Amino acid sequence: MNSCFPTLLVWSMSLIFSVQSNDTYGYLGSALYLHLNVENILNSSDFLLKKDTTLVFKVNKAVSKFYQEYRNRTVIYPNGTIRFNEARATDSGHYIVEMFDESGTMLHKAAHSVIIIESVVEGVLGSSALFHLKNKTHGTEMKWNKGGAVVASLRNGYSRYFGYYENRAQIFENGTLRLHKIQENDLGIYTVNVIDKDGNNAYIEYAELLISNLTELPCLYGATACSVTFFNEHMDGRNISDAKWKKGENSVAEFKGPTPCYYEEYGSRAEIFMNGTLRLDRTLKTDTGNYSVEFFDNKIKQKWITQLFIMDAVSQPVLKYSCLPDGEVQFYCSVENGSDPVFQWSLNGNPLDGDSVRKHVLVVYNDSGSLVCSALNHVSKKQSDLVSFTCAGRRRMNSVIWYVVAVIVGIAVFVFIPAVAMHKRSNTNPQPLTNLMVLTPVPQQEDEMPDHPSPTEDRVCTTATELSTFTY
16 A cells, blocks of 8 residues: 655756745645755755745755754755655745855755645635634734735724625634635635734734535444445545545545555555545444545535444344243344344234334234244344244133133123012012001000900001001
8 A cells, every 4th residue: 555655746947047936835733845946956066045044954065954943854855855844833934045056156046935824724605714823922913814905903902804804804802813704715825914012023823714515424334344435425426636534533544646545554454536435344343433534626625424333244033932821922032143133023924013023022912823033233134034833821811711701790690680670579569658657555464464465576567457456
């Protein structure tokens, strides 16, 4: 696999006196490549590179030397390219290249402007973006510019806004600039000039505004020890030459021009394509996570994100059952391997629905039949063997229940019907209550015997007919 060191561009040209080069941009903390457009520097008799008035690098009679802070972080290549490691804000400025022959005649002179971008601000079209100052030393005046146009200024607490930024910009006391309703032409480099109380330029900071478009794609699932492909259905046939893939904040792979490069473990099991597709082979559980790809489309930074889940495929399920005492049949569907399986059941050829049947235990009320279960997850599906079952317990239980019901009904018939009949007879011949009267027996002398015996003491009520038989 290719390494991820950028390919150095070899620029060659004939020696020309007084050449003005384009601006060179670098990012704070990253490597800065300054192409001087001069070959055979290390073999020249007299070569100088200065930043303003500070000497950076010198070659005298093929002996090269770096000066001051540049000694331990600068590399020069034979093609005239200089690399500054870990670019600093102080690397911004004007660089002068001078080259002389052995007689001291100047052969080449060129000026290079280096701009170190200290912060990159990402905004979304139509939203707001904030530009913060890295340097916390505030002057009496702060002025934000984009190109040659003034955006906003703050002087002695009084803010002003210019041009079409007038209704879309806001500057705060600490120098922070806010842009509202971002438009596509807001892309670019912004500078802030901080002026001290004496009117001197205290420092300059550079910030770059990138406009991004974030697209969230559906989740992606893959099986362990297999291959998975990202973003292959979203490029609409376009090719990209500058893209970067990440897992979280860690780089996976990227294109530097047409050359692909890979990072760390992905060098042996990843492959990227010009249409933005990333393929990951021999997947591991640890590959689970958030993935993104970034690329530019008409100066808009596109970022697509998705979430990958690596799962173990399910093994073939094993189906067992047991007959319960109340006549129910309980089934168990189990798998030896598989991540987060769910289950499906089919009874006598008919699929069963509902949340309860997605579990590995199922209870049915059929005393016989055939059943099959399936285990599945996002990456696999397996089905058990068909199992036929018969449970007699439910039939025996049904017989007992019907016997008990018959006995209860029989008892009810023999007890309830006579009671109803007697109740009806008593209601058809009621006794007259108006002829009842209370009798009080006449006291007898001890030597007198009645002609007729008296009524017994426990008889209280009698009828008029019975009274006519008594003799006093």
